[in-house]
Amino acid sequence: MGTAVRLTERLRAAGCVFAEEEAALLLASTDDPEQLERRVTRRTAGEPLEHVLGRVELAGRSWSVGPGVFVPRRRSERLVAAALDLPAARADATVVDLCCGSGAVGGAVLLGLPDGGRSARLHAADVDPRAVAHARANIAPFGGTVGTGDLWDALPESLRGRVDLLLCHAPYVPTSALDTLPAEARDHEPRPALDGGPDGLDVLRRVVAGAPPWLARGGALLFEVAGVQVTAATRLVTAAGLGVGVLRDDETDGAVMVASVGAAG
Ligand SMILES: C[S@@+](CC[C@H](N)C(=O)[O-])C[C@H]1O[C@@H](n2cnc3c(N)ncnc32)[C@H](O)[C@@H]1O
Structure with a gap:
Protein backbone atom coordinates (compact mmCIF):
# COMPACT_ATOMS: atom_id res chain seq x y z
CA MET A 1 0.00 0.00 0.00
CA GLY A 2 1.40 3.43 -0.94
CA THR A 3 2.12 6.25 1.54
CA ALA A 4 -0.75 8.38 0.28
CA VAL A 5 -3.27 5.54 0.63
CA ARG A 6 -2.06 4.66 4.14
CA LEU A 7 -2.21 8.28 5.17
CA THR A 8 -5.69 8.67 3.71
CA GLU A 9 -6.84 5.66 5.73
CA ARG A 10 -5.38 7.08 8.96
CA LEU A 11 -7.08 10.41 8.37
CA ARG A 12 -10.38 8.75 7.47
CA ALA A 13 -10.23 6.61 10.62
CA ALA A 14 -9.72 9.81 12.63
CA GLY A 15 -12.93 11.24 11.13
CA CYS A 16 -11.47 13.58 8.49
CA VAL A 17 -14.20 13.90 5.86
CA PHE A 18 -11.87 15.04 3.07
CA ALA A 19 -9.20 12.49 3.94
CA GLU A 20 -7.81 12.08 0.43
CA GLU A 21 -7.41 15.81 -0.18
CA GLU A 22 -5.92 16.30 3.28
CA ALA A 23 -3.44 13.47 2.74
CA ALA A 24 -2.26 15.12 -0.48
CA LEU A 25 -1.85 18.49 1.25
CA LEU A 26 0.02 17.01 4.20
CA LEU A 27 2.34 15.03 1.91
CA ALA A 28 3.06 18.13 -0.17
CA SER A 29 3.76 20.21 2.95
CA THR A 30 7.12 18.67 3.83
CA ASP A 31 9.86 16.34 2.57
CA ASP A 32 10.86 15.43 6.13
CA PRO A 33 9.21 12.12 7.23
CA GLU A 34 9.48 13.01 10.94
CA GLN A 35 7.87 16.38 10.41
CA LEU A 36 5.15 14.73 8.33
CA GLU A 37 4.47 12.27 11.15
CA ARG A 38 4.22 15.10 13.69
CA ARG A 39 1.75 16.91 11.43
CA VAL A 40 -0.35 13.81 10.87
CA THR A 41 -0.41 13.13 14.61
CA ARG A 42 -1.65 16.66 15.29
CA ARG A 43 -4.30 16.38 12.59
CA THR A 44 -5.56 12.97 13.70
CA SER A 64 -0.53 32.44 7.07
CA VAL A 65 -2.52 31.12 10.05
CA GLY A 66 -1.60 29.02 13.05
CA PRO A 67 -2.49 27.68 16.49
CA GLY A 68 -4.51 30.05 18.63
CA VAL A 69 -5.80 32.02 15.65
CA PHE A 70 -9.27 31.91 14.04
CA VAL A 71 -9.20 30.03 10.72
CA PRO A 72 -10.77 32.27 8.03
CA ARG A 73 -13.94 30.68 6.63
CA ARG A 74 -14.71 30.38 2.94
CA ARG A 75 -18.07 32.09 3.54
CA SER A 76 -16.14 35.30 4.29
CA GLU A 77 -15.37 35.46 0.57
CA ARG A 78 -18.91 36.88 0.34
CA LEU A 79 -17.93 39.78 2.56
CA VAL A 80 -14.83 40.32 0.40
CA ALA A 81 -16.93 40.30 -2.79
CA ALA A 82 -19.55 42.62 -1.27
CA ALA A 83 -16.85 45.12 -0.28
CA LEU A 84 -15.29 45.05 -3.73
CA ASP A 85 -18.71 45.66 -5.29
CA LEU A 86 -19.21 48.99 -3.53
CA PRO A 87 -18.49 52.37 -5.18
CA ALA A 88 -16.13 53.03 -2.25
CA ALA A 89 -13.84 50.23 -3.51
CA ARG A 90 -11.70 52.69 -5.46
CA ALA A 91 -8.04 52.24 -6.32
CA ASP A 92 -7.09 54.75 -3.62
CA ALA A 93 -9.50 53.41 -0.96
CA THR A 94 -8.65 53.41 2.73
CA VAL A 95 -9.51 49.97 4.09
CA VAL A 96 -9.68 48.90 7.73
CA ASP A 97 -9.98 45.26 8.82
CA LEU A 98 -11.21 45.39 12.42
CA CYS A 99 -11.15 42.10 14.39
CA CYS A 100 -8.78 41.03 11.62
CA GLY A 101 -7.61 37.67 12.96
CA SER A 102 -5.07 36.49 10.38
CA GLY A 103 -5.83 39.57 8.24
CA ALA A 104 -6.80 37.42 5.24
CA VAL A 105 -10.13 39.23 4.73
CA GLY A 106 -8.52 42.66 4.65
CA GLY A 107 -5.67 41.39 2.51
CA ALA A 108 -8.09 39.86 0.00
CA VAL A 109 -10.03 43.13 -0.28
CA LEU A 110 -6.84 45.14 -0.70
CA LEU A 111 -5.57 42.90 -3.48
CA GLY A 112 -8.99 42.90 -5.18
CA LEU A 113 -9.08 46.69 -5.54
CA PRO A 114 -8.38 48.28 -8.93
CA ASP A 115 -4.61 48.22 -9.54
CA GLY A 116 -4.20 45.43 -7.00
CA GLY A 117 -4.31 47.76 -3.99
CA ARG A 118 -1.05 49.54 -4.89
CA SER A 119 -2.62 52.99 -4.40
CA ALA A 120 -4.80 51.95 -1.44
CA ARG A 121 -4.15 51.90 2.30
CA LEU A 122 -4.93 48.96 4.60
CA HIS A 123 -4.83 48.99 8.37
CA ALA A 124 -5.81 45.85 10.29
CA ALA A 125 -6.30 45.41 14.03
CA ASP A 126 -7.03 42.70 16.56
CA VAL A 127 -6.96 42.39 20.31
CA ASP A 128 -4.99 39.11 20.20
CA PRO A 129 -1.22 39.39 19.63
CA ARG A 130 -1.09 35.88 18.08
CA ALA A 131 -3.56 36.99 15.42
CA VAL A 132 -1.69 40.25 14.92
CA ALA A 133 1.56 38.36 14.22
CA HIS A 134 -0.11 36.40 11.39
CA ALA A 135 -1.89 39.50 10.07
CA ARG A 136 1.43 41.31 9.91
CA ALA A 137 3.04 38.42 8.02
CA ASN A 138 0.10 38.40 5.60
CA ILE A 139 -0.42 42.06 4.82
CA ALA A 140 2.87 43.86 5.53
CA PRO A 141 4.30 42.56 2.20
CA PHE A 142 1.50 44.53 0.49
CA GLY A 143 2.11 47.69 2.50
CA GLY A 144 -0.58 47.00 5.14
CA THR A 145 -0.11 47.98 8.78
CA VAL A 146 -1.47 46.16 11.85
CA GLY A 147 -2.32 47.36 15.35
CA THR A 148 -3.01 45.51 18.59
CA GLY A 149 -5.84 46.50 20.91
CA ASP A 150 -9.53 46.66 21.65
CA LEU A 151 -11.49 47.75 18.55
CA TRP A 152 -10.94 51.48 17.82
CA ASP A 153 -8.06 51.79 20.31
CA ALA A 154 -5.89 49.97 17.76
CA LEU A 155 -6.56 52.43 14.92
CA PRO A 156 -4.37 55.46 14.19
CA GLU A 157 -6.25 58.74 14.82
CA SER A 158 -5.29 59.78 11.29
CA LEU A 159 -7.92 57.33 9.97
CA ARG A 160 -10.81 59.11 11.69
CA GLY A 161 -13.37 60.15 9.05
CA ARG A 162 -11.30 58.60 6.25
CA VAL A 163 -12.25 54.92 6.13
CA ASP A 164 -13.91 53.89 2.86
CA LEU A 165 -14.27 50.19 3.61
CA LEU A 166 -14.53 49.11 7.24
CA LEU A 167 -14.50 45.30 7.30
CA CYS A 168 -15.37 43.58 10.55
CA HIS A 169 -15.87 39.85 10.81
CA ALA A 170 -16.28 40.00 14.58
CA PRO A 171 -17.29 37.10 16.86
CA TYR A 172 -21.07 36.61 16.62
CA VAL A 173 -21.85 33.19 18.07
CA PRO A 174 -24.20 33.48 21.08
CA THR A 175 -22.47 32.16 24.21
CA SER A 176 -25.13 29.48 24.67
CA ALA A 177 -24.40 28.11 21.15
CA LEU A 178 -20.63 27.74 21.59
CA ASP A 179 -21.06 24.11 22.67
CA THR A 180 -22.76 23.31 19.36
CA LEU A 181 -19.74 24.38 17.28
CA PRO A 182 -17.59 21.69 15.65
CA ALA A 183 -14.83 20.44 17.98
CA GLU A 184 -12.13 21.94 15.75
CA ALA A 185 -13.49 25.42 16.48
CA ARG A 186 -14.48 24.77 20.09
CA ASP A 187 -11.20 23.20 21.11
CA HIS A 188 -8.69 25.01 18.90
CA GLU A 189 -9.90 28.53 18.24
CA PRO A 190 -9.73 31.10 21.04
CA ARG A 191 -13.03 31.77 22.76
CA PRO A 192 -12.83 35.57 22.26
CA ALA A 193 -12.70 34.89 18.50
CA LEU A 194 -16.06 33.10 18.65
CA ASP A 195 -18.07 34.29 21.64
CA GLY A 196 -20.40 37.17 20.82
CA GLY A 197 -22.12 37.29 24.22
CA PRO A 198 -25.74 36.46 25.11
CA ASP A 199 -27.26 37.32 21.70
CA GLY A 200 -24.00 37.10 19.74
CA LEU A 201 -23.96 40.83 19.06
CA ASP A 202 -21.93 42.21 21.98
CA VAL A 203 -18.84 43.10 19.92
CA LEU A 204 -20.85 44.14 16.86
CA ARG A 205 -23.01 46.45 18.98
CA ARG A 206 -19.87 48.41 19.88
CA VAL A 207 -18.54 48.24 16.32
CA VAL A 208 -21.73 49.57 14.71
CA ALA A 209 -22.24 52.31 17.31
CA GLY A 210 -18.61 53.40 17.04
CA ALA A 211 -18.24 53.24 13.25
CA PRO A 212 -19.76 56.54 12.00
CA PRO A 213 -16.92 58.88 13.07
CA TRP A 214 -14.36 56.65 11.36
CA LEU A 215 -16.19 56.35 8.03
CA ALA A 216 -15.52 58.64 5.08
CA ARG A 217 -18.35 60.06 2.97
CA GLY A 218 -19.71 57.21 0.89
CA GLY A 219 -17.88 54.75 3.12
CA ALA A 220 -19.37 51.53 4.50
CA LEU A 221 -19.01 49.09 7.36
CA LEU A 222 -19.42 45.44 6.35
CA PHE A 223 -19.93 42.65 8.85
CA GLU A 224 -21.23 39.08 9.04
CA VAL A 225 -24.12 37.77 11.10
CA ALA A 226 -26.28 34.66 11.22
CA GLY A 227 -29.66 34.82 9.49
CA VAL A 228 -31.52 35.00 12.82
CA GLN A 229 -29.48 38.06 13.82
CA VAL A 230 -30.35 40.17 10.76
CA THR A 231 -33.33 41.94 12.34
CA ALA A 232 -31.42 42.90 15.49
CA ALA A 233 -28.37 43.92 13.44
CA THR A 234 -30.54 46.07 11.18
CA ARG A 235 -31.83 47.92 14.25
CA LEU A 236 -28.26 48.56 15.40
CA VAL A 237 -27.29 49.98 12.00
CA THR A 238 -30.35 52.21 11.79
CA ALA A 239 -29.80 53.48 15.34
CA ALA A 240 -26.26 54.47 14.31
CA GLY A 241 -27.73 56.60 11.50
CA LEU A 242 -26.32 54.42 8.72
CA GLY A 243 -28.08 53.01 5.65
CA VAL A 244 -28.68 49.24 5.72
CA GLY A 245 -28.05 46.64 3.04
CA VAL A 246 -28.49 42.92 3.70
CA LEU A 247 -26.94 40.25 1.49
CA ARG A 248 -28.43 36.95 2.63
CA ASP A 249 -26.70 33.68 1.95
CA ASP A 250 -29.20 30.81 2.02
CA GLU A 251 -26.44 28.21 1.70
CA THR A 252 -24.88 29.12 5.06
CA ASP A 253 -27.97 30.77 6.56
CA GLY A 254 -25.82 33.81 7.18
CA ALA A 255 -25.76 37.37 5.91
CA VAL A 256 -23.34 40.14 5.10
CA MET A 257 -24.60 43.46 6.44
CA VAL A 258 -23.57 46.65 4.66
CA ALA A 259 -23.93 49.77 6.80
CA SER A 260 -23.22 52.83 4.72
CA VAL A 261 -22.85 56.55 5.06
CA GLY A 262 -24.80 58.44 2.37
CA ALA A 263 -22.55 60.05 -0.25
CA ALA A 264 -23.64 63.42 1.14
CA GLY A 265 -23.56 62.22 4.77
C1 LIG B 1 -14.53 35.51 14.11
S1 LIG B 1 -12.83 35.96 14.29
C2 LIG B 1 -12.58 36.63 12.65
C3 LIG B 1 -11.16 36.89 12.29
C4 LIG B 1 -10.98 37.42 10.87
N1 LIG B 1 -11.74 38.61 10.67
C5 LIG B 1 -11.39 36.36 9.87
O1 LIG B 1 -12.46 36.45 9.25
O2 LIG B 1 -10.63 35.39 9.71
C6 LIG B 1 -12.98 37.37 15.34
C7 LIG B 1 -11.68 38.09 15.70
O3 LIG B 1 -12.05 39.22 16.52
C8 LIG B 1 -11.04 39.41 17.48
N2 LIG B 1 -11.66 40.20 18.57
C9 LIG B 1 -12.59 39.80 19.47
N3 LIG B 1 -12.91 40.82 20.29
C10 LIG B 1 -12.16 41.89 19.89
C11 LIG B 1 -12.05 43.24 20.35
N4 LIG B 1 -12.78 43.69 21.37
N5 LIG B 1 -11.19 44.07 19.72
C12 LIG B 1 -10.44 43.61 18.66
N6 LIG B 1 -10.50 42.34 18.19
C13 LIG B 1 -11.35 41.49 18.79
C14 LIG B 1 -10.61 38.02 17.87
O4 LIG B 1 -9.33 38.03 18.46
C15 LIG B 1 -10.68 37.30 16.50
O5 LIG B 1 -9.41 37.33 15.86
Missing part, protein backbone atom coordinates in the same frame (compact mmCIF):
# COMPACT_ATOMS: atom_id res chain seq x y z
CA ALA A 45 -5.76 14.35 17.25
CA GLY A 46 -8.29 16.87 15.95
CA GLU A 47 -6.30 20.04 15.28
CA PRO A 48 -7.61 22.02 12.27
CA LEU A 49 -5.71 21.17 9.09
CA GLU A 50 -5.00 24.87 8.53
CA HIS A 51 -3.27 25.16 11.92
CA VAL A 52 -1.19 22.09 11.15
CA LEU A 53 -0.18 23.35 7.70
CA GLY A 54 0.15 26.97 8.83
CA ARG A 55 -1.77 28.08 5.74
CA VAL A 56 -5.37 28.78 4.71
CA GLU A 57 -6.95 29.50 1.33
CA LEU A 58 -9.18 32.55 0.96
CA ALA A 59 -10.22 34.39 -2.20
CA GLY A 60 -7.81 32.45 -4.37
CA ARG A 61 -4.72 33.05 -2.20
CA SER A 62 -2.86 31.30 0.55
CA TRP A 63 -2.50 33.11 3.90
Whole structure:
Protein backbone atom coordinates (compact mmCIF):
# COMPACT_ATOMS: atom_id res chain seq x y z
CA MET A 1 0.00 0.00 0.00
CA GLY A 2 1.40 3.43 -0.94
CA THR A 3 2.12 6.25 1.54
CA ALA A 4 -0.75 8.38 0.28
CA VAL A 5 -3.27 5.54 0.63
CA ARG A 6 -2.06 4.66 4.14
CA LEU A 7 -2.21 8.28 5.17
CA THR A 8 -5.69 8.67 3.71
CA GLU A 9 -6.84 5.66 5.73
CA ARG A 10 -5.38 7.08 8.96
CA LEU A 11 -7.08 10.41 8.37
CA ARG A 12 -10.38 8.75 7.47
CA ALA A 13 -10.23 6.61 10.62
CA ALA A 14 -9.72 9.81 12.63
CA GLY A 15 -12.93 11.24 11.13
CA CYS A 16 -11.47 13.58 8.49
CA VAL A 17 -14.20 13.90 5.86
CA PHE A 18 -11.87 15.04 3.07
CA ALA A 19 -9.20 12.49 3.94
CA GLU A 20 -7.81 12.08 0.43
CA GLU A 21 -7.41 15.81 -0.18
CA GLU A 22 -5.92 16.30 3.28
CA ALA A 23 -3.44 13.47 2.74
CA ALA A 24 -2.26 15.12 -0.48
CA LEU A 25 -1.85 18.49 1.25
CA LEU A 26 0.02 17.01 4.20
CA LEU A 27 2.34 15.03 1.91
CA ALA A 28 3.06 18.13 -0.17
CA SER A 29 3.76 20.21 2.95
CA THR A 30 7.12 18.67 3.83
CA ASP A 31 9.86 16.34 2.57
CA ASP A 32 10.86 15.43 6.13
CA PRO A 33 9.21 12.12 7.23
CA GLU A 34 9.48 13.01 10.94
CA GLN A 35 7.87 16.38 10.41
CA LEU A 36 5.15 14.73 8.33
CA GLU A 37 4.47 12.27 11.15
CA ARG A 38 4.22 15.10 13.69
CA ARG A 39 1.75 16.91 11.43
CA VAL A 40 -0.35 13.81 10.87
CA THR A 41 -0.41 13.13 14.61
CA ARG A 42 -1.65 16.66 15.29
CA ARG A 43 -4.30 16.38 12.59
CA THR A 44 -5.56 12.97 13.70
CA ALA A 45 -5.76 14.35 17.25
CA GLY A 46 -8.29 16.87 15.95
CA GLU A 47 -6.30 20.04 15.28
CA PRO A 48 -7.61 22.02 12.27
CA LEU A 49 -5.71 21.17 9.09
CA GLU A 50 -5.00 24.87 8.53
CA HIS A 51 -3.27 25.16 11.92
CA VAL A 52 -1.19 22.09 11.15
CA LEU A 53 -0.18 23.35 7.70
CA GLY A 54 0.15 26.97 8.83
CA ARG A 55 -1.77 28.08 5.74
CA VAL A 56 -5.37 28.78 4.71
CA GLU A 57 -6.95 29.50 1.33
CA LEU A 58 -9.18 32.55 0.96
CA ALA A 59 -10.22 34.39 -2.20
CA GLY A 60 -7.81 32.45 -4.37
CA ARG A 61 -4.72 33.05 -2.20
CA SER A 62 -2.86 31.30 0.55
CA TRP A 63 -2.50 33.11 3.90
CA SER A 64 -0.53 32.44 7.07
CA VAL A 65 -2.52 31.12 10.05
CA GLY A 66 -1.60 29.02 13.05
CA PRO A 67 -2.49 27.68 16.49
CA GLY A 68 -4.51 30.05 18.63
CA VAL A 69 -5.80 32.02 15.65
CA PHE A 70 -9.27 31.91 14.04
CA VAL A 71 -9.20 30.03 10.72
CA PRO A 72 -10.77 32.27 8.03
CA ARG A 73 -13.94 30.68 6.63
CA ARG A 74 -14.71 30.38 2.94
CA ARG A 75 -18.07 32.09 3.54
CA SER A 76 -16.14 35.30 4.29
CA GLU A 77 -15.37 35.46 0.57
CA ARG A 78 -18.91 36.88 0.34
CA LEU A 79 -17.93 39.78 2.56
CA VAL A 80 -14.83 40.32 0.40
CA ALA A 81 -16.93 40.30 -2.79
CA ALA A 82 -19.55 42.62 -1.27
CA ALA A 83 -16.85 45.12 -0.28
CA LEU A 84 -15.29 45.05 -3.73
CA ASP A 85 -18.71 45.66 -5.29
CA LEU A 86 -19.21 48.99 -3.53
CA PRO A 87 -18.49 52.37 -5.18
CA ALA A 88 -16.13 53.03 -2.25
CA ALA A 89 -13.84 50.23 -3.51
CA ARG A 90 -11.70 52.69 -5.46
CA ALA A 91 -8.04 52.24 -6.32
CA ASP A 92 -7.09 54.75 -3.62
CA ALA A 93 -9.50 53.41 -0.96
CA THR A 94 -8.65 53.41 2.73
CA VAL A 95 -9.51 49.97 4.09
CA VAL A 96 -9.68 48.90 7.73
CA ASP A 97 -9.98 45.26 8.82
CA LEU A 98 -11.21 45.39 12.42
CA CYS A 99 -11.15 42.10 14.39
CA CYS A 100 -8.78 41.03 11.62
CA GLY A 101 -7.61 37.67 12.96
CA SER A 102 -5.07 36.49 10.38
CA GLY A 103 -5.83 39.57 8.24
CA ALA A 104 -6.80 37.42 5.24
CA VAL A 105 -10.13 39.23 4.73
CA GLY A 106 -8.52 42.66 4.65
CA GLY A 107 -5.67 41.39 2.51
CA ALA A 108 -8.09 39.86 0.00
CA VAL A 109 -10.03 43.13 -0.28
CA LEU A 110 -6.84 45.14 -0.70
CA LEU A 111 -5.57 42.90 -3.48
CA GLY A 112 -8.99 42.90 -5.18
CA LEU A 113 -9.08 46.69 -5.54
CA PRO A 114 -8.38 48.28 -8.93
CA ASP A 115 -4.61 48.22 -9.54
CA GLY A 116 -4.20 45.43 -7.00
CA GLY A 117 -4.31 47.76 -3.99
CA ARG A 118 -1.05 49.54 -4.89
CA SER A 119 -2.62 52.99 -4.40
CA ALA A 120 -4.80 51.95 -1.44
CA ARG A 121 -4.15 51.90 2.30
CA LEU A 122 -4.93 48.96 4.60
CA HIS A 123 -4.83 48.99 8.37
CA ALA A 124 -5.81 45.85 10.29
CA ALA A 125 -6.30 45.41 14.03
CA ASP A 126 -7.03 42.70 16.56
CA VAL A 127 -6.96 42.39 20.31
CA ASP A 128 -4.99 39.11 20.20
CA PRO A 129 -1.22 39.39 19.63
CA ARG A 130 -1.09 35.88 18.08
CA ALA A 131 -3.56 36.99 15.42
CA VAL A 132 -1.69 40.25 14.92
CA ALA A 133 1.56 38.36 14.22
CA HIS A 134 -0.11 36.40 11.39
CA ALA A 135 -1.89 39.50 10.07
CA ARG A 136 1.43 41.31 9.91
CA ALA A 137 3.04 38.42 8.02
CA ASN A 138 0.10 38.40 5.60
CA ILE A 139 -0.42 42.06 4.82
CA ALA A 140 2.87 43.86 5.53
CA PRO A 141 4.30 42.56 2.20
CA PHE A 142 1.50 44.53 0.49
CA GLY A 143 2.11 47.69 2.50
CA GLY A 144 -0.58 47.00 5.14
CA THR A 145 -0.11 47.98 8.78
CA VAL A 146 -1.47 46.16 11.85
CA GLY A 147 -2.32 47.36 15.35
CA THR A 148 -3.01 45.51 18.59
CA GLY A 149 -5.84 46.50 20.91
CA ASP A 150 -9.53 46.66 21.65
CA LEU A 151 -11.49 47.75 18.55
CA TRP A 152 -10.94 51.48 17.82
CA ASP A 153 -8.06 51.79 20.31
CA ALA A 154 -5.89 49.97 17.76
CA LEU A 155 -6.56 52.43 14.92
CA PRO A 156 -4.37 55.46 14.19
CA GLU A 157 -6.25 58.74 14.82
CA SER A 158 -5.29 59.78 11.29
CA LEU A 159 -7.92 57.33 9.97
CA ARG A 160 -10.81 59.11 11.69
CA GLY A 161 -13.37 60.15 9.05
CA ARG A 162 -11.30 58.60 6.25
CA VAL A 163 -12.25 54.92 6.13
CA ASP A 164 -13.91 53.89 2.86
CA LEU A 165 -14.27 50.19 3.61
CA LEU A 166 -14.53 49.11 7.24
CA LEU A 167 -14.50 45.30 7.30
CA CYS A 168 -15.37 43.58 10.55
CA HIS A 169 -15.87 39.85 10.81
CA ALA A 170 -16.28 40.00 14.58
CA PRO A 171 -17.29 37.10 16.86
CA TYR A 172 -21.07 36.61 16.62
CA VAL A 173 -21.85 33.19 18.07
CA PRO A 174 -24.20 33.48 21.08
CA THR A 175 -22.47 32.16 24.21
CA SER A 176 -25.13 29.48 24.67
CA ALA A 177 -24.40 28.11 21.15
CA LEU A 178 -20.63 27.74 21.59
CA ASP A 179 -21.06 24.11 22.67
CA THR A 180 -22.76 23.31 19.36
CA LEU A 181 -19.74 24.38 17.28
CA PRO A 182 -17.59 21.69 15.65
CA ALA A 183 -14.83 20.44 17.98
CA GLU A 184 -12.13 21.94 15.75
CA ALA A 185 -13.49 25.42 16.48
CA ARG A 186 -14.48 24.77 20.09
CA ASP A 187 -11.20 23.20 21.11
CA HIS A 188 -8.69 25.01 18.90
CA GLU A 189 -9.90 28.53 18.24
CA PRO A 190 -9.73 31.10 21.04
CA ARG A 191 -13.03 31.77 22.76
CA PRO A 192 -12.83 35.57 22.26
CA ALA A 193 -12.70 34.89 18.50
CA LEU A 194 -16.06 33.10 18.65
CA ASP A 195 -18.07 34.29 21.64
CA GLY A 196 -20.40 37.17 20.82
CA GLY A 197 -22.12 37.29 24.22
CA PRO A 198 -25.74 36.46 25.11
CA ASP A 199 -27.26 37.32 21.70
CA GLY A 200 -24.00 37.10 19.74
CA LEU A 201 -23.96 40.83 19.06
CA ASP A 202 -21.93 42.21 21.98
CA VAL A 203 -18.84 43.10 19.92
CA LEU A 204 -20.85 44.14 16.86
CA ARG A 205 -23.01 46.45 18.98
CA ARG A 206 -19.87 48.41 19.88
CA VAL A 207 -18.54 48.24 16.32
CA VAL A 208 -21.73 49.57 14.71
CA ALA A 209 -22.24 52.31 17.31
CA GLY A 210 -18.61 53.40 17.04
CA ALA A 211 -18.24 53.24 13.25
CA PRO A 212 -19.76 56.54 12.00
CA PRO A 213 -16.92 58.88 13.07
CA TRP A 214 -14.36 56.65 11.36
CA LEU A 215 -16.19 56.35 8.03
CA ALA A 216 -15.52 58.64 5.08
CA ARG A 217 -18.35 60.06 2.97
CA GLY A 218 -19.71 57.21 0.89
CA GLY A 219 -17.88 54.75 3.12
CA ALA A 220 -19.37 51.53 4.50
CA LEU A 221 -19.01 49.09 7.36
CA LEU A 222 -19.42 45.44 6.35
CA PHE A 223 -19.93 42.65 8.85
CA GLU A 224 -21.23 39.08 9.04
CA VAL A 225 -24.12 37.77 11.10
CA ALA A 226 -26.28 34.66 11.22
CA GLY A 227 -29.66 34.82 9.49
CA VAL A 228 -31.52 35.00 12.82
CA GLN A 229 -29.48 38.06 13.82
CA VAL A 230 -30.35 40.17 10.76
CA THR A 231 -33.33 41.94 12.34
CA ALA A 232 -31.42 42.90 15.49
CA ALA A 233 -28.37 43.92 13.44
CA THR A 234 -30.54 46.07 11.18
CA ARG A 235 -31.83 47.92 14.25
CA LEU A 236 -28.26 48.56 15.40
CA VAL A 237 -27.29 49.98 12.00
CA THR A 238 -30.35 52.21 11.79
CA ALA A 239 -29.80 53.48 15.34
CA ALA A 240 -26.26 54.47 14.31
CA GLY A 241 -27.73 56.60 11.50
CA LEU A 242 -26.32 54.42 8.72
CA GLY A 243 -28.08 53.01 5.65
CA VAL A 244 -28.68 49.24 5.72
CA GLY A 245 -28.05 46.64 3.04
CA VAL A 246 -28.49 42.92 3.70
CA LEU A 247 -26.94 40.25 1.49
CA ARG A 248 -28.43 36.95 2.63
CA ASP A 249 -26.70 33.68 1.95
CA ASP A 250 -29.20 30.81 2.02
CA GLU A 251 -26.44 28.21 1.70
CA THR A 252 -24.88 29.12 5.06
CA ASP A 253 -27.97 30.77 6.56
CA GLY A 254 -25.82 33.81 7.18
CA ALA A 255 -25.76 37.37 5.91
CA VAL A 256 -23.34 40.14 5.10
CA MET A 257 -24.60 43.46 6.44
CA VAL A 258 -23.57 46.65 4.66
CA ALA A 259 -23.93 49.77 6.80
CA SER A 260 -23.22 52.83 4.72
CA VAL A 261 -22.85 56.55 5.06
CA GLY A 262 -24.80 58.44 2.37
CA ALA A 263 -22.55 60.05 -0.25
CA ALA A 264 -23.64 63.42 1.14
CA GLY A 265 -23.56 62.22 4.77
C1 LIG B 1 -14.53 35.51 14.11
S1 LIG B 1 -12.83 35.96 14.29
C2 LIG B 1 -12.58 36.63 12.65
C3 LIG B 1 -11.16 36.89 12.29
C4 LIG B 1 -10.98 37.42 10.87
N1 LIG B 1 -11.74 38.61 10.67
C5 LIG B 1 -11.39 36.36 9.87
O1 LIG B 1 -12.46 36.45 9.25
O2 LIG B 1 -10.63 35.39 9.71
C6 LIG B 1 -12.98 37.37 15.34
C7 LIG B 1 -11.68 38.09 15.70
O3 LIG B 1 -12.05 39.22 16.52
C8 LIG B 1 -11.04 39.41 17.48
N2 LIG B 1 -11.66 40.20 18.57
C9 LIG B 1 -12.59 39.80 19.47
N3 LIG B 1 -12.91 40.82 20.29
C10 LIG B 1 -12.16 41.89 19.89
C11 LIG B 1 -12.05 43.24 20.35
N4 LIG B 1 -12.78 43.69 21.37
N5 LIG B 1 -11.19 44.07 19.72
C12 LIG B 1 -10.44 43.61 18.66
N6 LIG B 1 -10.50 42.34 18.19
C13 LIG B 1 -11.35 41.49 18.79
C14 LIG B 1 -10.61 38.02 17.87
O4 LIG B 1 -9.33 38.03 18.46
C15 LIG B 1 -10.68 37.30 16.50
O5 LIG B 1 -9.41 37.33 15.86
